[in-house]
């Protein structure tokens with residue numbers, strides 16, 4: 001098929017014109033073909049360029065529109081009359097408006113009255129845009145949801161030049177999640193503080209430099225130090241100087257082994273020392289180590305323990321040391337006498353014919369006599385001497401730093417005082433018999449006791465109301 005044939009296929013008038021054009025010319029139509037080719041190719045290039053340009057323009061606009069629609073941040077365009085020119089979908093969702101619903105509304109509708117009341121220039125977006133451009137921070141504001149509730153957001157404003165007029169782009173970042181987390185954190189912190197403050201004892205958290213990081217109200221109330229003073233305190237300052245090594249070791253042990261406990265006296269601001277039980281444990285937090293712990297006031301327990309010890313070691317009738325306590329004292333003093341070669345004397349005495357006192361005046365009177373014997377004997381003793389009830393109507397005096405002669409004289413003084421004392425039992429003289437033994441190096445408590453007992457026995461046998469010296473131990 002020739003070109004003419006092809007043209008013939010075109011609609012009649014165009015075909016006729018084209019067929020004429022193509023057959024015109026000196027080269028039998030060849031020039032016309034070339035010209036046509038140039039025109040067609042040129043037109044095609046022009047059309048292609050225009051199409052690309054148009055496509056570029058369209059795609060730029062589309063891209064903007066896509067970004068406007070898909071940006072997670074909420075954007076509101078406001079004209080210089082304070083009317084909303086446009087909201088992106090994120091803004092519509094944030095403020096609760098349907099598509100296009102908020103257009104043309106006054107922008108003030110997006111904020112609660114309280115916001116404007118708090119800042120009369122709040123709606124002066126020009127000023128805000130200038131502040132923002134000068135590096136001012138995005139501000140936290142409250143916005144108004146279409147449903148009527150206010151919510152916190154962060155707002156940044158920028159000015160968009162639009163010919164002689166201005167528009168403002170408001171960018172909102174919903175920080176309600178941030179606020180909710182902040183609130184949750186504050187609640188957590190309040191909860192932790194409430195727990196710490198409701199602990200029955202004192203709570204402390206100390207870092208490795210020995211600074212108090214946290215503590216509860218009890219610590220301030222019990223110690224008498226204010227919060228500001230606690231901040232300046234080193235934990236060791238709360239203990240007596242002689243206990244600081246022990247406390248220091250506990251602190252080290254806690255950091256090394258993870259936990260430890262100790263009983264020590266807490267020295268209060270007033271200077272009073274109060275016994276506490278401390279249980280501490282190590283806390284590893286963000287690469288740092290802390291010592292956390294609790295201290296419980298054990299004054300009551302300590303008092304009960306002391307009371308129990310007193311009851312266990314004291315004779316209830318007379319209030320002096322009982323036999324168990326005396327045996328401990330004797331062992332200790334004998335040990336000292338052996339170690340330092342110092343003199344030690346033991347006196348044992350027994351109320352004479354005490355059975356008769358009971359029989360004649362009753363057991364209660366007998367008790368009173370025993371109490372008065374102790375009181376009377378006590379007047380003759382030094383502070384270092386130990387008076388104890390050995391059992392029944394038998395008593396012991398242990399006189400450290402006292403030889404046989406001094407011990408004999410002491411026993412004689414006690415004997416005389418008892419014999420001269422007016423006991424509350426009419427017509428009956430109360431006397432006592434005494435044995436005295438000076439400690440012999442190496443004999444031990446057993447022999448020492450046996451010798452003094454034998455001396456007392458002799459005093460009884462030889463007529464009572466007298467003092468007898470102990471014989472030396474035949475085995476020594």
Ligand SMILES: Nc1nc2c(ncn2[C@@H]2O[C@H](COP(=O)(O)OP(=O)(O)OP(=O)(O)O)[C@@H](O)[C@H]2O)c(=O)[nH]1
Nearest residue numbers: 350351352353354355356358363364366367392393
């Ligand atoms: N009231 C009273 N009597 C006690 C107590 N302990 C022991 N007695 C009495 O002390 C008396 C001791 O009597 P004896 O051992 O016979 O000795 P004594 O009568 O003192 O005679 P001699 O020791 O030989 O001079 C007994 O009657 C005991 O009941 C006490 O705590 N209170």
